[in-house]
Amino acid sequence: MIRPSLVLVLILVLPIAARAADTRVVPVTVQQVQLSYAPVVRKAAPAVVNVYTRALSDVGASAAVRRDPAYRRFFAPGEDRLGHSLGSGVLVDPNGTIVTNQHVIQDAGSIVIVLSDRREFDADLVRSDERTDLAVLKINAGGEALPYLPLKDSDDLEVGDIVLAIGNPFGVGQTVTSGIVSALGRAVDGINDYRSFIQTDAAINPGNSGGALVSLDGKLAGINTALYSEGGGSVGIGFAIPSDLVHSVLAPSEGSGHRILRPWLGASGHTVTAGAARKLGLSRPSGMLIDDVVRSGPAAEAGLVPGDVILSIDHKPVADEDGVRYRFATLPVGATAKLGIWRAGEERDLDIHLIAPPETPPRKVxxxxxxxxxxxxxxxxxxxxxxxxxxxxxxxxxxxxxxxxxxxxxxxxxxxxxxxxxxxxxxxxxxxxxxxxxxxxxxxxxxxxxxxxxxxxxx
Structure with missing residues (x-):
C-alpha cells in the first residue's frame, strides 16, 4: 500500500523529472559529438610567443628555464653571470607588435622572440610601463603578415564566461588551459598601480606571464600576469591585466613618444564606506568620495567639489577609489569624459576634459x-x-x-x-x-x- 505522504512526493517529483528529461538531447551530428575548444586554439595559439631575455645578473636561470630546449639553444651552459628570463607574449597586430609583462623583460640586455612555428627573431623594446606592468616589443618578419589576436573590450566579459590561458609555463612549451572568469575588477596589491584584474581559475603558472587570456570568440581579453600560490604552482587563482588597459599602452597619446601619458583627475578621495553611504543617502556603498580638489585642475574646471561622489565614468560604474584610478588610466589624453556623480541626494553628470598632469612648477631637482x-x-x-x-x-x-x-x-x-x-x-x-x-x-x-x-x- 502506498502511503499518502509518498504519493505526494511522487506527484511533486515526477513532473520535474519529466521536464528535465525533455531538455536532454542525444548528440546526432559530428559537431555535437566533438564539442571542443580546438577551433579557438587554432586561431589564437599562433599569436602567442615565447620571450627570452638576457641581462647581467648575479643569479643564473631557474631550473625550470634551464630544462627548456629553446633555452639551451640560445644560451650556452656555464653562463652563470648572465641572468635569463623566460615568459610569454602576444602578437597584437600583423606587423610584429607584441605585448608582454614589463617584469618579463625588465633590465634585459637582449630579447629573443620564438614564434609558435619555432622561428626566432630579435625584438626591440618599443615601450615599457612599470605602472601597468606591460611592455610593447617589435619584431621584423620581413614584411610577412603574422598571426595576431585582436583586442576584446574587457568590459564585455562577465563572471562565468569561459576563457583560455595560453603561454609557456615552466618552460615546457606552449600550453593551453581552460577555466572561467572568476571575478572582475579584482584588487590585488603588488602587481601594478591600477589594482583591477580579471581573476580566472584557468591554470596559470610561472612562465605564463605575458601570455594570452582568450575569450571564446578568439580575442585577447587580458594579459596573464600573476597567480596566487603558497607553493609556486597554480591553485586556481590567476590574474590577468584587462585588455582595456593593454590598449592604453599600445596607443599612447599623440606626441608623447615612448612616454605613456594618462589623464589627470586633479582631485583625491577615498572609497565610500557603508557608514558614509548611509549619511550621503546612497542606496549602497559605491564610488569615490571626493576629499580635495586641486585649484584650476580638470576636476575643478568640471565643477567637482569636495563631498561629491564619483559613481561612474563614461557611464561605466566605479565601485571604489581603485575603480576611478583604473577607468582614468584607460582613457586618452585630449578627450572628454563624463563623470556620473552623487551630490545633495541626486545624481548629476559633469563633463571633464582629460589632460596630462602638468609639470607646474618645474621640478628643479x-x-x-x-x-x-x-x-x-x-x-x-x-x-x-x-x-x-x-x-x-x-x-x-x-x-x-x-x-x-x-x-x-x-x-x-x-x-x-x-x-x-x-x-x-x-x-x-x-x-x-x-x-x-x-x-x-x-x-x-x-x-x-x-x-x-x-x-x-x-x-
Missing amino acids: TQIRTTGPFLGVTVANLSPALADELHTDEVTGVIVLDVPRGGTHLRLLAGDELLNLNGQPIADVGQLQTLLPRLAPPWRATIRRDGRTLRLAGN
Whole structure:
C-alpha cells in the first residue's frame, strides 16, 4: 500500500523529472559529438610567443628555464653571470607588435622572440610601463603578415564566461588551459598601480606571464600576469591585466613618444564606506568620495567639489577609489569624459576634459650642499607630473628624492614630503635653499610620510 505522504512526493517529483528529461538531447551530428575548444586554439595559439631575455645578473636561470630546449639553444651552459628570463607574449597586430609583462623583460640586455612555428627573431623594446606592468616589443618578419589576436573590450566579459590561458609555463612549451572568469575588477596589491584584474581559475603558472587570456570568440581579453600560490604552482587563482588597459599602452597619446601619458583627475578621495553611504543617502556603498580638489585642475574646471561622489565614468560604474584610478588610466589624453556623480541626494553628470598632469612648477631637482640637516639630500618641487611618476596624491610642496648613504640628522627618507622646517612653511626648493643657511640647531621638521604627518628632530 502506498502511503499518502509518498504519493505526494511522487506527484511533486515526477513532473520535474519529466521536464528535465525533455531538455536532454542525444548528440546526432559530428559537431555535437566533438564539442571542443580546438577551433579557438587554432586561431589564437599562433599569436602567442615565447620571450627570452638576457641581462647581467648575479643569479643564473631557474631550473625550470634551464630544462627548456629553446633555452639551451640560445644560451650556452656555464653562463652563470648572465641572468635569463623566460615568459610569454602576444602578437597584437600583423606587423610584429607584441605585448608582454614589463617584469618579463625588465633590465634585459637582449630579447629573443620564438614564434609558435619555432622561428626566432630579435625584438626591440618599443615601450615599457612599470605602472601597468606591460611592455610593447617589435619584431621584423620581413614584411610577412603574422598571426595576431585582436583586442576584446574587457568590459564585455562577465563572471562565468569561459576563457583560455595560453603561454609557456615552466618552460615546457606552449600550453593551453581552460577555466572561467572568476571575478572582475579584482584588487590585488603588488602587481601594478591600477589594482583591477580579471581573476580566472584557468591554470596559470610561472612562465605564463605575458601570455594570452582568450575569450571564446578568439580575442585577447587580458594579459596573464600573476597567480596566487603558497607553493609556486597554480591553485586556481590567476590574474590577468584587462585588455582595456593593454590598449592604453599600445596607443599612447599623440606626441608623447615612448612616454605613456594618462589623464589627470586633479582631485583625491577615498572609497565610500557603508557608514558614509548611509549619511550621503546612497542606496549602497559605491564610488569615490571626493576629499580635495586641486585649484584650476580638470576636476575643478568640471565643477567637482569636495563631498561629491564619483559613481561612474563614461557611464561605466566605479565601485571604489581603485575603480576611478583604473577607468582614468584607460582613457586618452585630449578627450572628454563624463563623470556620473552623487551630490545633495541626486545624481548629476559633469563633463571633464582629460589632460596630462602638468609639470607646474618645474621640478628643479637639487642636491643640497649647505651644511646642516639636509646636507647631501636630493629634493625637488612637487607637481602633478612628478606626483604621478612617484605615485603620490600630493601635488605641491617639496619632496625628498634621495638621501646620502650615511643618512641625515633628521633621519629623512626618500619619499618624505617636507611641510615646514623650524616652524617655517616650505613651499618650494628655492625657499628651502634660502632658509637653510640661516638655521642653527636644534632642527625641527614636519614631514608627510606614507600618508602620516610626522615631526622629526635633530642636532
